Amino acid sequence: MNVLVVTANADAPFLTQQVDALEARGVAVRILPIAGEVGADVDRSPLDYVRTVPRVLREAGPEYDLVHAHYGLTAPAALAQLRLPVVLSLWGSDVYGPAAPVSKLCAPLCAETVVMSDAMRTELGRGTVIPDGVDLERFRPESRARAREDVGWSADEYHVLFPYSPARTVKNYPRAERVVAAASRRLDRPVRLQTVSGVDHDAVSTYLNAADALLLTSDSEGSPNSVKEALACNVPVVSVPVGDVPERLGGVDPSVVARTDRALVAGLVDVLERGERSNGREAAREVSIERTADRMLAVYERATGTRVADREREREAVASR
Structure with a gap:
């Protein structure tokens, strides 16, 4: 064909x-x-x-x-x-x-x-x-400590990944900033919002594995690739209910889908305090x-x-x- x-x-x-x-x-x-x-x-x-x-x-x-x-x-x-x-x-x-x-x-x-x-x-x-x-060979769980060394992130902070340019208004970066700032005030160590865009796609897996969680605050989505890639790396996701995200995160723990800022903050705090990888890779196999x-x-x-x-x-x- x-x-x-x-x-x-x-x-x-x-x-x-x-x-x-x-x-x-x-x-x-x-x-x-x-x-x-x-x-x-x-x-x-x-x-x-x-x-x-x-x-x-x-x-x-x-x-x-x-x-x-x-x-x-x-x-x-x-x-x-x-x-x-x-x-x-x-x-x-x-x-x-x-x-x-x-x-x-x-x-x-x-x-x-x-x-x-x-x-x-x-x-x-x-x-x-x-x-x-999602390419399950490219996106797979790796050592968080080693990934942080590779990308130059501190081991003394929580790192929350925002995988888009702040200039993309539909991704609602200001809301991500608010949520992370509020979460940081409730935790015993700082929470840093890491914006990653424009890097080679081969490097995205390293940034995901270096993160404690991925945060999605978009106004609208279809089927965000960043969520599926995070699942493939067993990285917890905290997201608003856009596109197919609620379906993708069904049964994935720890991960959170929430509508309000208050619920997003509470969900992010819980994910960061637990400090666990998710079971998302199994869910990623479907896509x-x-x-x-x-x-x-x-x-x-x-x-x-x-x-x-x-x-x-x-x-x-x-x-x-």
């Missing part, structure tokens, strides 16, 4: 991991990024998405089986070509944020729509739920990259009406003539 991926973030680790896993299953992938530059505090303009349409029209030839549009605002460019079926993957902010009208308009026109959580499916009124997968890639391949097969094995047999038959 040959797939053209149109994406707003070609370098996103969750996307590159998914592509690698699909290629291991016989899918050839070509990535076509949206025009323009993007950063933590810089978004693409509507013109960048418009400029991508002619590129998709030129690229989407008969050698492809489908177009996979990642992120709601890429859907119009993917649908502009009429030759191939379109699979649309929605990330969360494109269902709850300003891009939601575009996502909701385009989703019924796509052969298949993929969402990150049951809540997203309810909001959209359609979709197959496939969270982004391993291997399982999610298998489910995405099934979506591709439904969208095209063709199984990869059948196409391989066709190619072999042609080659033998």
Whole structure:
């Protein structure tokens, strides 16, 4: 199967991991990024998405089986070509944020729509739920003391990881600051909020293993990768109930899901005082990259009406003539 991926973030680790896993299953992938530059505090303009349409029209030839549009605002460019079926993957902010009208308009026109959580499916009124997968080989429990030495964090403080840029307003960094400051006043040693963003993805596991807990205070999410990666490392999570976080943390101990600042502070204090690793790795197996890639391949097969094995047999038959 040959797939053209149109994406707003070609370098996103969750996307590159998914592509690698699909290629291991016989899918050839070509990535076509949206025009323009993007950063933590810089978004693409509507013109960048418009400029991508002619590129998709030129690229989407008969050698492809489908177009996979990642992120709601890429859907119009993917649908502009009429030759191939379109699979649309929605990330969360494109269902709850300003891009939601575009996502909701385009989703019924796509052969298949993929969402990150049951809540997203309810909001959209359609979709197959496939969270982004986590690489269990890359993210695994390691020595906390050794990890702290590697990242240069003090052994005399609690360390709470906020795995995003404070500039991303949807992640609500000011709330994380309030919660950590209040927790610190109730404990016998300081609590330091560690913001980590822009580091190589291979280093994220070390930062997670160095932390006492991960704190998530986002206003909205789909299926936050940081939570699944923390689970894979057995790092406790304290989070607001966004996206699929309540489902992911079901049965994980210690970890806390809470709505109010007061409950978040109490939960974080309890997690830090206990000082234990969680049992999250077992829960993370449900969303391993291997399982999610298998489910995405099934979506591709439904969208095209063709199984990869059948196409391989066709190619072999042609080659033998």
